[in-house]
Amino acid sequence: MKLLIVEDEKELSKSIVAYLKQENYLCEIAPDFKTALDKTESFDYDCVLLDITLPDGNGLNVLKGLKADNKTDGVIIISAKNSIDDRIAGLNLGADDYLAKPFHLSELSARIAAVIRRRRFDGNKVLVLNELTIDTLAKTVSVNGKGVDLTRKEYDLLLYLVSNKNRVVSKNAIAEHLSGDEADVFDNFDFIYAHMKNLKKKMVQAGCEDYIKSIYGMGYKFDI
Amino acid sequence: MKLLIVEDEKELSKSIVAYLKQENYLCEIAPDFKTALDKTESFDYDCVLLDITLPDGNGLNVLKGLKADNKTDGVIIISAKNSIDDRIAGLNLGADDYLAKPFHLSELSARIAAVIRRRRFDGNKVLVLNELTIDTLAKTVSVNGKGVDLTRKEYDLLLYLVSNKNRVVSKNAIAEHLSGDEADVFDNFDFIYAHMKNLKKKMVQAGCEDYIKSIYGMGYKFDI
């Protein structure tokens, strides 16, 4: 899962990233709105944390732009002001949640998880796909009730495929969702091949039907 | 353990928080029902203290909403009225306990502990997990009937893992749970490694299966 943190206070964004990294999120930082729009333009983040009180403009306009583009990104507004009006304005413009500073990082993390669940999995915490069960809260995967041990990348990969089930996802999209650093990914999908192979092997060994289909020249599809 | 205190009287909520912090609870305050619903939406608290006589609505409706969402939170109603009817209404709507103002903080604390125990462990004060037995009242642990001496932190750690059994818990969550205040704990999980090592060693030495699994890059899981 990839997040964009739009925040100018370096200290804050740093500790946010440190915390969320532990929670297995890939994070990028935009210190101002311009950078933020730039980044969201070229990539669909799973969730954007938006501080609406940055020096270079009105955050609510940025939010409007984000939502107008029909982006799939979830947005959580972070604000120093906790006025009801601001809150309502933000949520009316399509924000998925609102969090007043200061906040506990654990609460931020919980809300991010909630937003992503809502947007990607209809709010379901546990995904059941025939014999395959993915518990996104427990971060466990099981086939016919028996646990399957996956590494983080394998788990992330599976979750990404499932969240796009019955759709072809390109290797570019996969690469961007799995790799921390932006860019440099193109031209080398070897790591995807490797993870894909290991994931498929583990799933099949666990007795799961091989739902992951490789579509030559296009990408992959979780076919169910 | 994380609590939500829904209360508009600042003085009262402050002293409640001060007291409960001493008891190692993490507390958040919601001064009105709207905030309360917001917070419970995205986070499962161990227990919610709900003053049902706030300006912005009917607390019993809030309670109803809380329980309708199938939240796992325990709820203790706090009320200035001590009529039998109110009490019955509250408990009928699924509240776990009812406390009339004014109350002693020590009594509040005791009831919170009771509610959490009841909800977490289905009312069991003694947890039995195969050869492992944990008495949450006496705070003692035994394996095959023979006592195991754990330090306070080790006990807390074990109980936390057990209360999240079969789930992966992040080091962030563990750190928060063990250290109480959310300080700059991240970036240094050495103390977790140390406690974990000592706990595991003691358990295994006592003849307990090593249920605590380390999940590389994700956290730990009490796998049973």
Added chain:
DNA sequence: GCATTTATTCAGAATCCCTTCAGAATTGTA
């Protein structure tokens, strides 16, 4: 206030797994 236990920090060791690579297999095209 002192002795003892407990909690945390530290550095080096051990482990895991992510990525890369080279060669093989598969698919699509001519």
Added chain:
DNA sequence: TACAATTCTGAAGGGATTCTGAATAAATGC
């Protein structure tokens, strides 16, 4: 069929992560 492009496979290096034992700091109990 032959060839090129793409994908798969197994193995290995190296970086990140976790473990360990010991030292230091803090807390507890007498």
